[in-house]
Amino acid sequence: MSVPIQSELIRLSAAELAAKLSAREISSVEATQAHLDRIAAVDGDIHAFLHVSDHALETANRIDERRAAGEQLGELAGVPVAIKDVLATEDMPSTSGSKILEGWRPPYDATVVARLRGADLVPLGKTNMDEFAMGSSTEHSAYGPTHNPWDLSRTPGGSGGGSSAAVSAFEAPFALGSDTGGSIRQPAAVTGSVGVKPTYGGVSRYGAIALASSLDQVGPVSRTVLDAALLHDVIGGHDPLDSTSLTDAWPSMAAAARRGATGEGLKGLKVAVVKELSGESGGFQAGVKQRFDETVAALTAAGAEVIEVAAPSFEYAVAAYYLILPAEASSNLARMDSVRFGLRVQPERGPVTVERVMSATRDAGFGAEVKRRIILGTYALSAGYYDAYYGSAQKVRTLIQQDFAKAFAQADVLISPAAPTTAFELGTLVGDPLAMYLNDVTTIPANLAGIPGMAIPMGLAPEDGLPVGLQLLAPAHEDARLYEVGAAIETLLTDAWGHSLLSQAPLLTEVAR
Structure with a gap:
């Protein structure tokens, strides 16, 4: 059985939707309904969403009424957006993909969610994720795995596979994710979308359910670099509620992306291939390496100066990360104690004490991967x-x-490549934690250093026809540089393909059931 596409509106980028909304060529209700219809039609196969908002059309209608009354609205007013379930939302459940928070509705919005609402975007719902963001495939969700829109037998990456799948499957024009060791960039790479991890502290973490506080960073997921930049401009900036929030005055990321889209910024640009992240030592899929080498050649032909740099300590990045992250996770998840909020399980027999209720609750509420990391971190x-x-x-x-x-x-x-392989098949790595951890080998160093990173599509692997992602890294605080260069490379590669990569996605026209 096949399901036809619901509306031409879902093909549009967020920037294109915003322009049509501003010109009153379409209404927010129409744009929102088109995406809700798409979700209803295909999400049974994809499972990108854990919860679809009951208030989306009501919110869209209010925005239309305000626009009709002549009120000045933000650039993205009326555009729908999806939200990773790691972020607190007062009008929707916030479970972080875990049974221990099943049905929990926070009494407040995360700062980034409040900023979405303040800019008059329309939240569509909450997207699926690995439990407490622990995983590289979205198979560790307590509510079942998400499927990759390019091939339903494969993973959409993780931990933010729900957001990347929703965007790639045209269920949302863009989404919010979180990136602790690559959970925005790696899913973007394997679904043919764009994902950005901002400079640590550049976007508020207030209201993001913490995994590892020194590594977590909220960021955008989209189909174009400009859309990611537009969303970044909405959610970024100082937040006094977040003690790690930077007080920097940030330039417009959208302005930087628009400069880059002219394609003029590549000539004379100094680009470095990181030897330790380029697959020279093996372990990278041949098609990933081929597309990366072709991209490097295209950059050289466009006038960029490409060199190779060595970063010998990167060899130890995965090992260091999987000590720091579990240690911080074991501390952060201590709050899931059955006393203050979330699940509470009574012990089957014996006296009912706080310690025994806590033990029974955590045993029932946490999945295997979360338990594994808590034990490792505590040790x-x-x-x-x-x-x-x-x-x-x-x-x-x-x-x-x-x-x-x-x-x-x-x-x-x-x-570097944003991931060492294309999307792997569901079930193949769930029982092999170390192999799963190595999927983040190219993305982890940026989180350890706190620098911004971006993943953009760089074609399809010849052996399986699945998306391959390019990772760009810039110095801390230079997020605008990342967007300018990212947009320039996006323009270069799109011109080389003659089309947008996602125009080839199987789910653009139908879903095979």
């Missing part, structure tokens, strides 16, 4: 092991930051 922080494990990992983190500083002294941006 790494325990007396006698702190210096050997967590302390040593933090020293490696400093070395990684130093390697980045040396690399950026030689180049404007760094590039």
